[in-house]
Amino acid sequence: MKKNVKELATATAVAAAVVTTGVAVNATTAHADDATTGAPASTASATVQTPTGKAENTASAATTSLADATQQANNAKQALDTAQADNDAAQGALANQQNEVAKDAAAVQAGEKAVAKAQTDLQNATSENIAAAKQAVTDQEQVVSAAQEKVATAQKDVETTKQAAEQANQAVNDAQAKVDAAQQQVTAATNALDGSALGKAQQELTQAQAAAKQAQAKLTAAQKALADAQTAKQQADNALAAAKEQQKQAQSAYNQAIKNGAKPVAAAVVTDNQITLPANYMSLLKAYFGGNLSSEALANQLAGWMDKNTFKHSAADQQVKLNNVFDLNEATRTELSEWAAGLINQIRQQTGYPAVIVTTSSVAYAYEITQGYTIDNFNNFAVPTAHDYKVLKAVADRYGTQYEEDLSAETIPGTDKVWVNPTASAKANGWQTVKTSLTLDQLKELIYDGLKGFLFKDAERYWSHAKSISGLINAGLPQDHQQAFGLDMGQDGWVHFNFGTTTTNGAHSKIADNATLANPAADQAKHNLDVANTNVQNTTDKANDASTKAATAQKNVTDAENQVKTTKEAVTNAENQVKQFQGTQTEKEAALTKAKQDLATAESDLNKAKAAAADPQAKYEAAQANLTKAQADLQAALEKLALLKQQLSDLENAPANLAKAQAELTAAKAAWAAAQAALPELQARADAAQAALAKAEALYKAAVEVLQAAQAKAAAAKAALAAKVAQVAALKRVEAQAAAMKPQAHQAALPQTGEATPAVGWMSALGLAMVSMLTGTSLLKKRHN
Numbered sequence: 139m140k141k142n143v144k145e146l147a148t149a150t151a152v153a154a155a156v157v158t159t160g161v162a163v164n165a166t167t168a169h170a171d172d173a174t175t176g177a178p179a180s181t182a183s184a185t186v187q188t189p190t191g192k193a194e195n196t197a198s199a200a201t202t203s204l205a206d207a208t209q210q211a212n213n214a215k216q217a218l219d220t221a222q223a224d225n226d227a228a229q230g231a232l233a234n235q236q237n238e239v240a241k242d243a244a245a246v247q248a249g250e251k252a253v254a255k256a257q258t259d260l261q262n263a264t265s266e267n268i269a270a271a272k273q274a275v276t277d278q279e280q281v282v283s284a285a286q287e288k289v290a291t292a293q294k295d296v297e298t299t300k301q302a303a304e305q306a307n308q309a310v311n312d313a314q315a316k317v318d319a320a321q322q323q324v325t326a327a328t329n330a331l332d333g334s335a336l337g338k339a340q341q342e343l344t345q346a347q348a349a350a351k352q353a354q355a356k357l358t359a360a361q362k363a364l365a366d367a368q369t370a371k372q373q374a375d376n377a378l379a380a381a382k383e384q385q386k387q388a389q390s391a392y393n394q395a396i397k398n399g400a401k402p403v404a405a406a407v408v409t410d411n412q413i414t415l416p417a418n419y420m421s422l423l424k425a426y427f428g429g430n431l432s433s434e435a436l437a438n439q440l441a442g443w444m445d446k447n448t449f450k451h452s453a454a455d456q457q458v459k460l461n462n463v464f465d466l467n468e469a470t471r472t473e474l475s476e477w478a479a480g481l482i483n484q485i486r487q488q489t490g491y492p493a494v495i496v497t498t499s500s501v502a503y504a505y506e507i508t509q510g511y512t513i514d515n516f517n518n519f520a521v522p523t524a525h526d527y528k529v530l531k532a533v534a535d536r537y538g539t540q541y542e543e544d545l546s547a548e549t550i551p552g553t554d555k556v557w558v559n560p561t562a563s564a565k566a567n568g569w570q571t572v573k574t575s576l577t578l579d580q581l582k583e584l585i586y587d588g589l590k591g592f593l594f595k596d597a598e599r600y601w602s603h604a605k606s607i608s609g610l611i612n613a614g615l616p617q618d619h620q621q622a623f624g625l626d627m628g629q630d631g632w633v634h635f636n637f638g639t640t641t642t643n644g645a646h647s648k649i650a651d652n653a654t655l656a657n658p659a660a661d662q663a664k665h666n667l668d669v670a671n672t673n674v675q676n677t678t679d680k681a682n683d684a685s686t687k688a689a690t691a692q693k694n695v696t697d698a699e700n701q702v703k704t705t706k707e708a709v710t711n712a713e714n715q716v717k718q719f720q721g722t723q724t725e726k727e728a729a730l731t732k733a734k735q736d737l738a739t740a741e742s743d744l745n746k747a748k749a750a751a752a753d754p755q756a757k758y759e760a761a762q763a764n765l766t767k768a769q770a771d772l773q774a775a776l777e778k779l780a781l782l783k784q785q786l787s788d789l790e791n792a793p794a795n796l797a798k799a800q801a802e803l804t805a806a807k808a809a810w811a812a813a814q815a816a817l818p819e820l821q822a823r824a825d826a827a828q829a830a831l832a833k834a835e836a837l838y839k840a841a842v843e844v845l846q847a848a849q850a851k852a853a854a855a856k857a858a859l860a861a862k863v864a865q866v867a868a869l870k871r872v873e874a875q876a877a878a879m880k881p882q883a884h885q886a887a888l889p890q891t892g893e894a895t896p897a898v899g900w901m902s903a904l905g906l907a908m909v910s911m912l913t914g915t916s917l918l919k920k921r922h923n
Contacts, residue, residue: 190859190862190863190865190866192862193855193858193859193861193862194859196855196858196859197852197855197856197858197859199855200848200851200852200854200855200856201852201855203848203851203852204845204848204849204851204852206848207841207844207845207847207848207849208845208848210841210844210845211838211841211842211844211845213841214834214837214838214840214841214842215838215841217834217837217838218831218834218835218837218838220834221827221830221831221833221834221835222831222834224827224830224831225824225827225828225830225831227827228820228823228824228826228827228828229824229827229828231820231823231824232817232820232821232823232824235813235816235817235820236817238813239810239813239814239817242806242809242810242813243810245806245809245810246803246806246807246810248806249799249802249803249806249807250803252799252802252803253796253799253800253803255788255799256788256792256795256796256798256799256800257796259788259789259792259795259796260792260793260795260796262789262792263789263790263792263793267789268786268789268790271782271785271786271789272786274782274785274786275779275782275783275786278775278778278779278782279454279779281775281778281779282454282772282775282776282779285768285771285772285775286772288768288771288772289765289768289769289772291768292761292764292765292767292768292769293765295761295764295765296758296761296762296764296765297686298761299754299757299758299760299761300758300761301689301693302754302757302758303751303754303755303757303758304693305693305696305754306747306750306751306753306754306755307751307755308697308700309747309750309751310744310747310748310751312700312704312747313740313743313744313746313747313748314744315704316707316740316743316744317737317740317741317743317744319704319707319708319711319740320733320736320737320739320740320741321737322711323711323714323733323736323737324730324733324734324737326711326714326733327726327729327730327732327733328730342712343709343712343713345712346705346708346709346711346712347709347712349705349708350702350705350706350708350709352705353698353701353702353704353705354702356698356701357695357698357699357701357702359698360691360694360695360697360698361695361698363691363694363695364688364691364692364694364695366691367684367687367688367690367691367692368688368691370684370687370688371681371684371685371687371688373684374677374680374681374683374684374685375681375684377677377680377681378674378677378678378680378681380677381670381673381674381676381677381678382674384670384673384674385667385670385671385673385674387670388663388666388667388669388670388671389667389670391663391666391667392663392666392667394663410450410452411449411450411481411582411586412447412484412672413447413481413484413485413586413589413590413593414446414447414488415443415485415488415489415593416439416440416443418439419440419488419489419593419608420489420490420608420610422436422439422440423436423601423604423605423608423610424610426601427601427605427610433597433600433601434597436597436601437595437597440593440594440595443590443593443594444590444591444594444595447590449582449583449586449587451579451583452578452579452582453776454776454779454780454783455577455578455579455582456577456578456579457577457776457777457779457780457781457783457784458577458578458579458780458783458784458787459575459576459577459578459784460575460576460577460578460581461574461575461798462574462575462798463574463575463576463581463627464574464627464628464629465794466626466627467787467790467791467794468501468505469787469790470578470787471501471504471505471624471625471626472496472498472501474581474582474585474625475496475500475501475504475623475624475625476496477582477585478585478589478623478625478635479494479495479496479623481585481586481589482494482589482607482623485589485593485607485608485609486608486609489608489609489610490609491608491609491610491612491613492609492612492620492621493620494620494621494622494623494637495620495621495622495623495640495650496622496623496624497622497649497650497651498651499537499622499648499649499650499651500622500623500624500636500638500649500650501624502624503533503537503539503622503624503636503638503649504623504624504625504626504634504636505624505626506533506536507529507530507533507543507626507634507636508626508627508628508629508634510526510528510529510532510533511526511529511628511629511630511634512628512629513529514526514528514529516529516630517630518545518547518628518630518631518632524545525543525545530543534638536648537638537647537648537649538642538645538646538647538648538649539622539638539639539640539642539647539648539649540638540639540642541636541637541638542606542611542621542636542637542638543634543635543636543637544592544603544606544607544635545628545632545633545634545635546584546585546587546588546589546591546592546632546633546635547631547632547633581627584633585625585633588633588635589607591603592604592606592607593607593608606637607635620639620640620641620650621637621638621639621640622637622638622639622640622647622649622650623635623636623637624636714729
């Protein structure tokens, strides 16, 4: 419809321009006064004036009608454009709302499935099922570990079989070289019989001697590189043996700590991630707090240590999705508290201050603090104070402890956005609101980055967090003083690191109850074992690397030796070729026979080498296939582990998940109902807009038809006016002819001697002119009217 409107509007504009051009002709008038006598216009002139004026009036009226029709068509087009825009908007709004209804209906369907699943999870969330799910996770972790070992073994098999295949292929290449050399001997012996190519043989001898010299030099260099690689391998093997001994001792100490009743942090809490401090960290920090070092100087000394410590991701943790980090369940809060405590104890092992413990009570203590922040509607992004001291004091009093809190708000891993809970009521301008879900791996990275910031980038807080995390803040406290630790994510998006003393003024603190670590000795033993395990892994990698380099060096020596052997044989062959030219006919024939025999032997050896290479190559390809399968099995095991962890989480959090799913379903149904309720009004608007558009189209079509009729009428009036103007011009020409003939007729009528009727000739001429004029006028009328 829009395209047609545009074309009609263009036609209207063109027609109006044509009419305007035609009207300009009406300014011309015809007048034919007698120039000689000053007499009034002739009868013929008066006769022509009347029809010209009528034609002008008709053309003027047609022009006015055309202008009116053009205006009406333009108005109709504008009304049509408006109706089209209104209809497009109404139809678009209706389509959008229909899409919203469909989207909300899908959300309701998904919500019903989520509620059904949550109800099933709640029914299945028995202590037996939860225990079975935990056992399934533990069993699958062992499957993952075994799969990882299979991948490592398969990788070694690939490397071993690859080396064997390469050696077999090298044997084939060597055999081929011997075939080529034997073929050259046959050619040389043949040439020797006919006495040709002596010069070429001498040149080849010179080249062979030069190649033999280069090969010997390469062999010498390869032998030296092999000796160096073997020395490095021996050193790496010694380091690995020492690391394994350290691991053995650390394992023994850890086992003894467990035997003595200590409960360790959950397995592999700090296996992959470490935070390393510079050796002079504490001396620098003490110098700053002692007034002997400026904050800027301290920051400069620690520059670069943020980058030296990097987070190591866990494939298993990346599969665990936390749907709402602001409502973590107890199991997750406990795991994160123990994981962060492991990092903190690494740090304190380096600073020389007591390790922290994690207890059931310390995890609950941290949770009560974050809940207090929520009740107080405390938002650290919007309020001037850094901590909700009212909550800290109240919770600490309930637990009989002395509080200490560090807060961190890092950017979301993989983005430049700061994590802010969208449900927080007050947000300072500039802080980015984002979704509430993270993986366990991402949340651990937030914690890791927060600890790094406390230690190495805390100038704006006067290094108070560094003093806390390092343990320096507790210097001078009683020897039996220890801290319990808990961690949680606050509703305002900050990670809360909460510490409490296990004793207060010598009295036992409630925060020390139900320890997941009965004493720091187990934590330290676990840390030492983790360090030893990491050291074994690192030295194993180095030993493997050294072994690979030694094997490569050995291969280089073997290749160099083979090259020396090949070049020496080439020299011998070249020398024999030269000698063949110096022998007798009998000797030359014998040499050719022997050369052919040697060629046959070399070709036989080549075939044997090719056959022998088939098995190593097949084993190499099989090892590659086995590695691919092992990697696929590992990936499948990791995915299953992630699924089992999610199932365990679903069981442990079944009540909360059901409540959340029901709330989300209720909200989805409300949104769906509201979307459906809006449809009738939007449908009515769309129908009305469609009807208005149809009416506007009809009115525009009628206006265009009127315009086209006016254009035709104006064109006809213009043509009639042009004909009348031409008629007047013709009459003026007659008048001019008559006026020119009148003096001549008068002169011809002067009295002549003997003439009784002098005016006869003039009268005849005038009559002829009138007849001619009337005849011409009649013809013009017949032609144009």
